[in-house]
Amino acid sequence: MVKLVLLHKAASIYDDELDVAYDFPRSYLKAVEQAVGDWIIYYKPVKAGPRGYFAVAKISDVIPKPGVEGRYLAMIEPGSYLPFDRDVPRLLDGRPLETALSDQEGSPLRGGAIQLAVRRLPDSDFARIVDLGLPQDLERIEATRYGPQIRTFDDEPLIFQRPVLERLTRRKYREVAFSRKVREAYGYRCAMSGLQLRNGGGRPEVQAAHIRPVERDGSDSVRNGLALSGTLHWMFDRGLISVANDNETILVSKNKVPGDVIDRLIRPGGKLLKPDNPHCMPHPENLRWHRENVFGQVPFDGGSPWQ
Template sequence: MAKLVLLHKSDSIYDDELDVVYDFPRNYLKALREAEGDWIVYYEPVKSGPRGYFAVAKIQKIIPKPNVEGRYLALIEKGSYLPFDSEVPRLFNGRPLESSLAEPDGTARRGGAVQLAVRRLPEDEFARIVNLGLPADLESIENARYEPNAKKFDDEVAAFDRPVIERLTRRPYRDVAFRRKVRDAYDFRCAISGLQLRNGGGRPEVQAAHIRPVERGGSDAVRNGLALSGTIHWMFDRGLISVADDCETVLVSRNKVPVDVIDRLLRPDGKLWKPSDERNWPSPVNLKWHRENVFGQVIDNEEISWN
């Protein structure tokens, strides 16, 4: 196995869905075959955008791309994709984070490996990039974000010295990372009500909801998330509300939700409030899954009172 850096451009001609599949040509097949079952870091080159290293994922399997000669697909292991809390630039203190991109004196190399869309990444460099993008103490950072004097987590929860891979597969850590990215993408505003509520201490009341739950094949990509208030999150998870195939009209199970409740909870235009960055807009595929598998379904005999 081998860890890699995979380049992705926002205007790529390849059919990438980074939390699901990475599309690549034959000349990178050997390297990607070596990475089956191992982790990769996604990188956006400077000329394409400002993100640098921006996410991590695990390759499950490599397959030929159906009906396309000379192209292949790296299938991403379900639940492995995780965006960095902070994007990591290619240069750190003026020097490349990848040794293959550095001259013997440590300065940045031009051309050569810099142009490769797939680069092998030594274990120590993988760990360094991930640690910069996803700090080991992210849970503690979030815990103290709105309460600077908050008590630190106890040792059982904190375990800030966890190895990188163990941290990347630990659900509580991933939940915190997902929540931070989704709420930030939506500017701490509920996507359905449009409200930006905060409590007296400044803590935002909005939550991060998975459109397609991780346990049902969803990912921790921001595009699989919606920032929702607590009540609307509860309604979304129970299929009382969803989003239409135009990816912006809010659907309501009107035989289960009273009109006065709808009037209080939805934006006046009945449309979804979206992030400013289109790359974070909810995935049409995941919204379709929610409509077909959650919206309007029976709610496990749960009694609902709207009083």
């Protein structure tokens, strides 16, 4: 197995769905096949924007792309995709983070490997890039973001130098990383009420909801998330509300939710609040899954936060 950097351009001819599959030509087949079962880092080139390295994922399989000769799909292991908390530039202090892209003095090389869409990545380079994009102490950063954290004896120490791969598979860490990106994408406003509520210490009350749960093969992509208030998050998970196939109209199970509750909780017009960045919009396939598998299908015992 081998780790890779995979180049991604949003407007290219390749149909990447980064948390599901990476589309690539036959010329990279051998290299990608060698990475099956290992981790990759996504990279956006400078010419397509200043983003740099921006996410990590794990390849589970490689298959021919249906209906397209000479193209293949690197299938992403469900639950492995995780966007970086902060984008990582290609150069740090003028030196490439990929050692293969620098000369003996550490200066950037030109042409050659830097132009490849698929590049081998040594474990040490992988760990360094991940550490920059997903800090070891991300949980502490979030816990103390709006004031000092109150610790109890049962709390796990927040500062613990975990190996990179252990951190990437640790659910608690991933939940913090997912929540930070989703809430930021929506400007800390609830996507269904439009409200931006904060407690006395300035902490946003909005939560990050998975549209398709991780335990049902959902990902930690921002496009599988909605920023929702606590009550609307509860309703969404129980199938009392969803989003229509136009990907913006809010659906409500009106035989289970009182009309006055709808009037109080849902923003006027009944449309989703959209992120400023179109690349953070909920993916239509995730919304379809929620409509077909959750909306109106979860047993409801009548207990609710508005009663």
